Amino acid sequence: MSQPRPYRREQSAGQPAYLYPDYKSTLKRSPSQPLITIPHTLSEVTGPVYGHSRIAPVDADLTRQHAGEPIGERIVVSGRVLDESGRAVPHTLVEIWQCNAAGRYIHAKDQHPAPLDPNFTGAGRLVTDANGEYRFVSIKPGAYPWRNHVNAWRPAHIHFSLFGPSFVTRLVTQMYFPGDPLIPFDPIYGSVTDPRAGARMISRFDMESTVPEWALGYKFDIVLRGRDATPMEG
Amino acid sequence: MLDTPYVQTPSQTLGPFFHDALPYAAGPNLVSEGTEGERITVEGRITDGDGLAVTDALVEIWQADAQGRYNHPEDEQDKPRDEMFGGFGRAPTGEDGSFRFQTIKPGAVPGLHDAMQAPHINICILARGVMKRMATRLYFAGEDSNRDDPVLNLVPEGRRRTLMAERAAGEPVYRMDIVLQGENETVFFDI
Numbered sequence: 001m002s003q004p005r006p007y008r009r010e011q012s013a014g015q016p017a018y019l020y021p022d023y024k025s026t027l028k029r030s031p032s033q034p035l036i037t038i039p040h041t042l043s044e045v046t047g048p049v050y051g052h053s054r055i056a057p058v059d060a061d062l063t064r065q066h067a068g069e070p071i072g073e074r075i076v077v078s079g080r081v082l083d084e085s086g087r088a089v090p091h092t093l094v095e096i097w098q099c100n101a102a103g104r105y106i107h108a109k110d111q112h113p114a115p116l117d118p119n120f121t122g123a124g125r126l127v128t129d130a131n132g133e134y135r136f137v138s139i140k141p142g143a144y145p146w147r148n149h150v151n152a153w154r155p156a157h158i159h160f161s162l163f164g165p166s167f168v169t170r171l172v173t174q175m176y177f178p179g180d181p182l183i184p185f186d187p188i189y190g191s192v193t194d195p196r197a198g199a200r201m202i203s204r205f206d207m208e209s210t211v212p213e214w215a216l217g218y219k220f221d222i223v224l225r226g227r228d229a230t231p232m233e234g
Numbered sequence: 235m236l237d238t239p240y241v242q243t244p245s246q247t248l249g250p251f252f253h254d255a256l257p258y259a260a261g262p263n264l265v266s267e268g269t270e271g272e273r274i275t276v277e278g279r280i281t282d283g284d285g286l287a288v289t290d291a292l293v294e295i296w297q298a299d300a301q302g303r304y305n306h307p308e309d310e311q312d313k314p315r316d317e318m319f320g321g322f323g324r325a326p327t328g329e330d331g332s333f334r335f336q337t338i339k340p341g342a343v344p345g346l347h348d349a350m351q352a353p354h355i356n357i358c359i360l361a362r363g364v365m366k367r368m369a370t371r372l373y374f375a376g377e378d379s380n381r382d383d384p385v386l387n388l389v390p391e392g393r394r395r396t397l398m399a400e401r402a403a404g405e406p407v408y409r410m411d412i413v414l415q416g417e418n419e420t421v422f423f424d425i
Contacts, residue, residue: 002310003346003347004308004346005308009424010242010424011241011242014241014242014244015242015244015245015365015366016244016245016246016365016366017365018364018365018366018368020365023247023363023365024363025247025362025363026363026364026365027283027363028282028283028284028286028363028414028415029282029283029288029361029362029363029364029414029415030363030364030365030414030415031368031414031415031419031420031422032283032415032416032419033393033419033421033422035422035423035424036388036389036421036422036423036424037388037423037424038385038388038423038424038425039345039346039384039385040425041343041344041345041346041351041384041385042298042304042308042309042343042344043296043298043304043343043351043354043356043371044356044425045308046296046304046305046306046308046309047296047306047322048296048320048321048322049305049306049307082240083240084240084241084242085240086239086240095255095256096255097251097252097254097255097256099251105251105254106254107250107251107253107254109250109251110251121254122254122255123254123255123256124255125255159246159248159249159252159255161248161252161255161256165308166308167296167356167358167369167425168425170294170358170367171242171243171245171367172245172246172247172248172360172367173243173244173245173246174246174247174249188246188247189246191246191365192244192246197241197244198244200241200243200244201243201244201246222243223240223241223242223243224242224243225242226240
């Protein structure tokens with residue numbers, strides 16, 4: 001049998017560390033022992049290939065999941081999923097979740113005293129097309145306070161979860177909005193200490209993808225781990 | 235490398251409020267009527283550096299079928315694939331930090347070159363306060379093949395037990411608790 005094609009190792013400079021004390025929840029949830037590097041066997045280069053049949057088009061339009069329209073500024077969030085060689089990642093599951101325009105999640109444990117919106121759940125999913133492209137319709141999420149430190153506010157963000165083609169390529173991230181004044185104060189964003197890497201989490205306003213007289217457009221390309229260009233003997 | 239346009243997007247925490255967004259169709263049950271193999275329950279509890287339950291984690295597992303084949307195009311082993319087994323499961327932890335999957339015991343899968351790996355389940359943990367997914371493996375305590383497993387052999391001997399699921403007496407229930415930090419900290423892998 002042919003050997004598994006390994007992935008490039010994580011480029012740690014562009015990633016957060018597990019322990020980032022400014023984000024208090026990392027203090028007791030980060031490993032104290034170094035991770036053990038293991039080779040990429042079949043267990044690592046394979047991963048869940050999602051059955052597409054269960055996804056309906058309405059799953060990608062968060063403004064049409066209820067009888068009425070949600071309150072808020074309509075947005076189109078679109079982009080491409082690529083690997084580190086710049087190749088499209090086609091037919092991969094993308095899941096998103098976000099709070100409503102007032103900054104409240106539908107989750108029962110979100111106690112922020114902002115109104116819930118009966119017409120907004122805040123969850124979406126789709127599968128990228130053959131070119132790795134995706135497009136969600138939603139409303140712009142609000143900022144909300146949290147209890148990390150005194151007067152802490154999360155900048156507006158949308159959570160993204162992606163699988164890619166393998167167990168290695170799994171990625172959960174957050175998309176931010178350009179020009180958000182809360183970004184420099186946010187320790188979750190700030191956990192990515194390289195400013196160039198952090199900037200990759202900020203979407204860009206895109207006139208092209210706006211829908212005239214209906215919705216604003218934001219572009220967010222996502223890069224997943226790619227293959228190792230020079231496989232090593234091991 | 236960061237100046238090239240194609241560097242992995244930074245990872246961010248899952249946050250505490252993913253539950254309405256990430257219900258996976260099969261969820262914690264990987265088995266259907268026609269699935270081959272020994273039915274098992276895999277369970278455990280996740281705790282943090284203070285020993286407190288992690289009540290808002292998402293646990294994902296990925297495993298081979300009973301014959302040791304993954305349901306994935308890059309598994310080109312010359313043996314039949316169980317079409318009734320996907321191999322992926324997802325479960326949020328409960329109020330006591332516990333998770334539970336209904337699955338089958340995986341067969342052995344090859345490692346690199348000619349080495350075989352002992353039967354194992356790949357685990358991914360995501361949670362509030364976890365900036366990047368934490369990857370670990372569950373092995374089955376008492377398997378002879380554990381001794382020669384090339385991944386277990388990379389783990390210091392004293393820490394290997396953190397990856398061993400113990401079988402409950404008389405029941406097909408395997409338990410592996412996961413400790414994110416501190417004493418008896420689970421071994422996590424850089425994959």
